[in-house]
Every structure is written in C-alpha cells, then in structure tokens.
Amino acid sequence: MATFTSNMCGIVGYVGRSQAAPILLDGLRRLEYRGYDSAGVAIVDGDHVEMRKCAGRIASLAKLISQKPAAGSYGISHTRWATHGKVNDENAHPHFDATGKIALVHNGVIENYQALKEQLIQNGDTNFRSDTDTEVLAHLIGSIYGQLEGKDSKARLVNATRAALKQVIGTYGIAVVHSDIPNFMVGARRGSPLVLGVGKDENFLASDVSAIVAHTRDAVYLNDFDLVALERDKFEISSIDGAVGQHAVSKVEFSAEDIKKGDYPHYMLKEICEQADTVRDAMRGRLTYEECTAKLGGLNMTPPELRDVARVVLTGCGTALHAGRVGEYLIERLANIPVEVEFASEYRHRNTPMTERTLVFAISQSGETADTLGALRESRRKGYRTLGICNNVASTIARESDGGVYMHAGPEIGVAATKSFTSQLVILTLIGLLLGRMRQLSTAEGKRMIDALEALPGQIEEVLKLSDQIKSIAKKYVDVSGMLFFGRQFNYPIALEGALKMKEITYLFAEGHPSAELKHGIIALVRPDLPSIFIAPDDAVLSKNLNNIEQVKARKGPIIAVTSGNGAKQLKDLAADIIEVPDVIDCLSPVLTVIPLQLLAYHLAVELGRDVDKPRNLAKSVTVE
Numbered sequence: 268m269a270t271f272t273s274n275m276c277g278i279v280g281y282v283g284r285s286q287a288a289p290i291l292l293d294g295l296r297r298l299e300y301r302g303y304d305s306a307g308v309a310i311v312d313g314d315h316v317e318m319r320k321c322a323g324r325i326a327s328l329a330k331l332i333s334q335k336p337a338a339g340s341y342g343i344s345h346t347r348w349a350t351h352g353k354v355n356d357e358n359a360h361p362h363f364d365a366t367g368k369i370a371l372v373h374n375g376v377i378e379n380y381q382a383l384k385e386q387l388i389q390n391g392d393t394n395f396r397s398d399t400d401t402e403v404l405a406h407l408i409g410s411i412y413g414q415l416e417g418k419d420s421k422a423r424l425v426n427a428t429r430a431a432l433k434q435v436i437g438t439y440g441i442a443v444v445h446s447d448i449p450n451f452m453v454g455a456r457r458g459s460p461l462v463l464g465v466g467k468d469e470n471f472l473a474s475d476v477s478a479i480v481a482h483t484r485d486a487v488y489l490n491d492f493d494l495v496a497l498e499r500d501k502f503e504i505s506s507i508d509g510a511v512g513q514h515a516v517s518k519v520e521f522s523a524e525d526i527k528k529g530d531y532p533h534y535m536l537k538e539i540c541e542q543a544d545t546v547r548d549a550m551r552g553r554l555t556y557e558e559c560t561a562k563l564g565g566l567n568m569t570p571p572e573l574r575d576v577a578r579v580v581l582t583g584c585g586t587a588l589h590a591g592r593v594g595e596y597l598i599e600r601l602a603n604i605p606v607e608v609e610f611a612s613e614y615r616h617r618n619t620p621m622t623e624r625t626l627v628f629a630i631s632q633s634g635e636t637a638d639t640l641g642a643l644r645e646s647r648r649k650g651y652r653t654l655g656i657c658n659n660v661a662s663t664i665a666r667e668s669d670g671g672v673y674m675h676a677g678p679e680i681g682v683a684a685t686k687s688f689t690s691q692l693v694i695l696t697l698i699g700l701l702l703g704r705m706r707q708l709s710t711a712e713g714k715r716m717i718d719a720l721e722a723l724p725g726q727i728e729e730v731l732k733l734s735d736q737i738k739s740i741a742k743k744y745v746d747v748s749g750m751l752f753f754g755r756q757f758n759y760p761i762a763l764e765g766a767l768k769m770k771e772i773t774y775l776f777a778e779g780h781p782s783a784e785l786k787h788g789i790i791a792l793v794r795p796d797l798p799s800i801f802i803a804p805d806d807a808v809l810s811k812n813l814n815n816i817e818q819v820k821a822r823k824g825p826i827i828a829v830t831s832g833n834g835a836k837q838l839k840d841l842a843a844d845i846i847e848v849p850d851v852i853d854c855l856s857p858v859l860t861v862i863p864l865q866l867l868a869y870h871l872a873v874e875l876g877r878d879v880d881k882p883r884n885l886a887k888s889v890t891v892e
C-alpha cells in the first residue's frame with residue numbers, strides 16, 4: 268500500500284515574458300518558511316516540461332538548476348513540508364500526469380486519494396512514480412483532459428481541472444500547466460491559501476503575497492472554490508462550479524524591502540528588535556484619551572452589542588494560544604467577563620454547550636492555521652459571533668470572521684513567532700479595556716491603562732538593550748540538558764511561551780508551568796544541569812514566586828530570573844542570573860517579560876548552531892490538521 272503523503276507547503280506560479288526560473292526560485296525562498304523538506308519547479312520550454320526537483324532546501328534546488336538550467340517563461344514551483352511519508356526526490360513536487368504533459372503543484376491534502384487512485388488503476392493508469400496524493404490529482408486531471416473533446420485546449424484544461432476537483436475530498440491550493448498550451452496556467456483553492464498577483468504583461472500565483480511582492484503589489488485573494496485561468500495579460504476567475512465571479516484587486520500593504528533581513532543575521536532577531544514599533548502600530552489610532560478607552564471599529568459591533576457580551580472564548584494554536592492565555596487574565600481583570608481559552612484543535616471537535624451572548628476570538632498571525640480556521644468555522648456554524656485577531660491582511664481567517672482586529676505587525680518570516688505575540692497581547696489589552704470601560708472600569712483606571720500602554724514602546728527599547736547580557740547568559744548554559752520555565756498569573760502563560768520558544772529553536776527539552784505547581788511533581792526534575800527560569804516581576808505575586816525559587820535553590824537547581832522593580836534586590840542571593848526589565852502595571856508585564864525569553868532562546872540557538880529561522884520539522888503556517 269502506498270504511503271499517504273500529504274503536504275502543507277508553498278506554491279508559486281509565473282506566466283510572463285521573463286525567464287521563469289529565477290522568479291520561481293526567489294518566490295520559493297520567500298515561502299521557505301512554509302516548509303523546507305523538498306522543492307521543485309516545472310518550467311515549460313517549447314513543447315515540453317523541464318522538471319527539476321529534489322529533497323532538501325531551496326538552496327539545493329537552486330544548485331540543481333544552476334547545474335542543469337531550465338529555460339522558459341512560464342512555470343510552477345513548490346516547497347514542501349511533509350506530514351506523513353518520506354522526504355525524498357520522488358515525493359517532491361511538481362508531479363506529472365500519465366502523459367507527462369501536465370504538471371501540478373499542490374498545497375493541502377487529498378483525503379480520498381486512495382479511492383481515486385484505485386479508480387485510475389482500474390482504468391489502466393499504473394504509471395505512478397511517487398507515494399503522493401498530489402500525483403493522483405495530476406493523473407486524474409490528465410485522464411479527464413484526455414477524454415474531453417474540443418479544439419479549445421485552454422477550456423479543456425480548465426474543465427478537466429474543474430471536473431477532477433469536484434471528485435476531490437480534502438484541501439488544495441494548486442497550480443497546473445500543460446506543455447501543449449503555451450503561456451497558460453490554471454489555479455484553484457479550497458482550504459489552502461492562494462493569491463493571484465497581477466503584473467504588467469505577467470501574472471503570478473502564490474500561497475502568500477510575500478512570494479510575489481517584489482514584482483507586483485496588486486493582488487487578488489482567491490476564495491475557497493475559486494478557479495483562476497491566467498495568461499500573461501489577462502486572468503479569469505470562476506467557481507469550481509463554473510460561475511464567473513467578481514474579484515477586487517487589493518494593494519499589498521508591505522513592500523519587498525519589508526521582507527528583507529537587512530543587517531540582521533536572522534529574521535527572528537530582526538523581528539524581536541522590531542517590537543517597539545510593532546507594539547506602537549498595534550495601538551496606533553485605537554486609543555482615545557477623551558473617553559479613556561479603546562476604539563476598535565473592525566469588531567463591527569455596536570456599543571449595546573459589546574455591552575451584552577456575557578462570555579468570551581479565545582482560541583488559537585501555539586504562540587497565539589499563549590497570547591489567548593494572557594488575554595484570559597487581562598479581559599477578566601479589566602472587563603470582569605468570564606473568559607475561556609481553547610486549543611483550536613480541541614475546540615472545533617468538542618461538543619461545547621452553547622451559551623448565549625458568547626463572543627469568540629480566533630487568534631492567528633498567519634490567518635491560515637487549519638485548526639484555528641476549523642475552530643472559527645465551527646463556532647460560526649453554532650451561531651456565535653466570531654472575530655479574528657490576525658496579522659496577514661485578507662487571510663482566510665480574517666475574511667471568514669464576522670469582524671476583527673489586525674495586528675499591523677508587518678510580515679513575520681522567522682518560524683518562531685515573536686513580534687506577533689506582543690502585538691496580540693496589546694490587542695487583547697485593547698479589547699479588555701474597551702469591554703471594561705463599558706462595564707465597571709473607571710475613567711481613572713482607563714487612563715492608567717492608556718498611559719501604561721503608551722509607555723510600552725520606550726520600555727521595549729530598554730529591554731532590547733539587554734540583548735548582550737542575555738547572550739552572555741546563554742553562553743553559560745550551552746551544555747544544559749533542558750530548561751524549566753515558571754511564572755504566576757499574567758506571567759504563567761509567559762512561562763509556556765518561553766518554553767515553546769526554547770524547544771522550537773534550540774531543540775532542548777523545555778516545559779512551562781505555574782510556579783506553584785513545582786511542589787506537586789515537577790520539583791523531582793530539579794538538578795544542577797536543568798536551570799529553572801522564573802518570570803517574577805515586582806507584582807502582587809512576587810513573594811509567592813520567591814518561595815518557589817527558594818524551593819528550587821534548596822535542591823541545587825540553577826535559577827535565572829526575569830524580574831523588575833524591587834525584585835532584583837530580593838533575588839540577589841537566590842538567582843544565578845538576573846534579567847531586569849522596566850516596571851509596568853502587572854497586566855502589561857508579559858509584553859516586557861517575554862522579550863528576554865525570546866532573546867535567550869535566540870542566543871542559545873545560535874550558540875548551538877541551530878537553524879534559527881527554519882528549525883527542523885517545523886513550518887511557519889500550519890495549513891494541515
């Protein structure tokens with residue numbers, strides 16, 4: 268039985284007058300954050316397709332192409348993140364149909380590929396080279412294309428793609444070319460993102476605008492069940508069912524410059540260092556001193572509707588979920604509304620009792636995470652008003668939600684989420700402030716929050732100055748077997764986030780826990796080669812944290828403390844290393860305390876020689892379940 272090989276990847280297509288190979292390679296480099304297990308291109312040269320593909324990164328593909336160039340002015344390309352099945356040359360995309368004339372790249376999962384494959388085999392098609400679901404789709408399109416009549420080969424390819432997709436159960440963002448049909452490409456999406464870039468005498472397809480923004484800032488964000496036929500100078504979008512639709516061309520918010528590393532060695536460091544600006548951008552124009560509250564017009568809710576909210580659900584995955592966990596404390600503190608935080612992957616499959624007047628927020632940097640999108644759809648299906656907190660403008664979650672708040676953090680390329688996290692924290696604070704000021708929060712308290720928010724960018728600059736100190740600390744701990752992270756209240760989720768950053772880019776074992784949980788089991792792990800990092804600012808629970816720190820110290824566990832205010836003095840004899848951040852009101856401290864943890868993970872990963880921006884086995888945008 269063939270191995271099931273699905274993918275969660277990046278695709279780029281080009282039809283124009285320039286050589287396709289450099290454009291496709293450059294686009295793939297921009298999408299490498301989506302997956303980096305294998306890569307490939309199919310470029311049409313005259314009447315045949317030149318395929319180059321291999322396991323490994325885009326650099327390996329570029330080397331292959333430099334050794335064996337592929338000429339031609341239209342083609343498709345792919346960078347893969349494998350979920351099941353081997354990472355090898357055969358499973359790399361593109362894939363051909365049985366005739367070798369149709370080439371296809373795919374981002375998604377064809378769930379019924381086995382049944383489709385058996386049907387093709389029964390009809391005599393046995394020429395499969397890979398284990399992939401994608402190759403089955405290429406064969407299916409080819410088989411239908413062969414059966415269709417008519418001289419208009421473009422219409423035949425469109426109709427064959429349409430007919431094949433109607434048989435597919437699963438998700439896809441695809442690009443298809445046929446070597447007999449010059450300068451023509453078909454794209455379609457369902458469940459996986461796909462954007463059309465509109466250029467001058469050239470058009471593009473990509474999983475994400477960052478792949479094409481160097482060539483055009485005019486984009487059409489395709490919807491699920493859209494199919495696009497593109498040529499150099501025109502495109503036509505219709506639905507999989509055949510209905511022709513209207514689509515607006517949008518201006519991409521950022522430029523090619525914004526997605527360059529500049530002088531930074533890694534995107535992650537660049538993005539950590541951008542946080543004073545991104546936090547400022549997250550609140551820009553959203554605070555009002557007159558009423559001491561926040562203005563969030565994108566929520567699309569009237570004051571009576573906001574006042575009527577009786578329960579809030581925050582959902583997301585990974586770092587976005589951790590932001591939600593801080594949001595739980597924040598919104599309950601500021602607005603006194605019960606908040607639940609749900610793993611998107613669990614929430615979407617759970618039978619949660621319906622409670623009226625519930626407002627659901629789906630938090631996602633990319634706006635494309637499959638589990639979060641699934642949670643959003645399930646929540647809307649059940650009738651809840653569901654809002655998005657997204658960074659990527661026009662992403663699927665942003666478009667499918669009833670309203671929301673954009674982060675305006677700019678492109679985040681490093682696989683480890685950093686600046687999006689602090690933007691999410693600011694936005695959740697604004698939501699808490701808005702809901703709070705409609706309830707019990709006084710004008711004075713509202714003003715205090717606004718003052719504290721406005722001071723944050725300057726304080727972040729101060730924290731960033733600690734980078735060298737944190738680098739020296741990282742060097743001291745380069746031989747440890749792992750790290751434990753502890754915090755209380757607003758900083759318990761920061762312990763979770765610190766541990767996630769540490770494990771994902773250093774590959775060290777790391778866990779985050781509420782400080783008080785130590786004595787309920789975790790303390791058994793404490794030993795000299797396993798440092799404990801306490802996030803213990805000078806807040807209402809500092810003395811409680813100090814008790815837990817004493818317990819670790821008594822068992823010879825090394826301690827690194829992130830603290831503020833009087834904390835440093837009290838920790839002097841307890842912690843081996845003290846990282847001191849500026850003092851801030853307790854509910855905003857996570858915005859400052861998380862940055863040293865991002866930097867600690869970063870510097871340790873560099874010391875360990877890890878691939879910081881593309882950690883092993885990971886991808887930035889997780890578009891499979």
Ligand code: M6R
Nearest residue numbers: 585586587631632633636683684
């Ligand atoms: O794009 P999203 O915010 O929906 O992504 C969610 C997670 O996949 C993401 O935060 C992941 O955990 C990061 N790699 C963590 O650094």
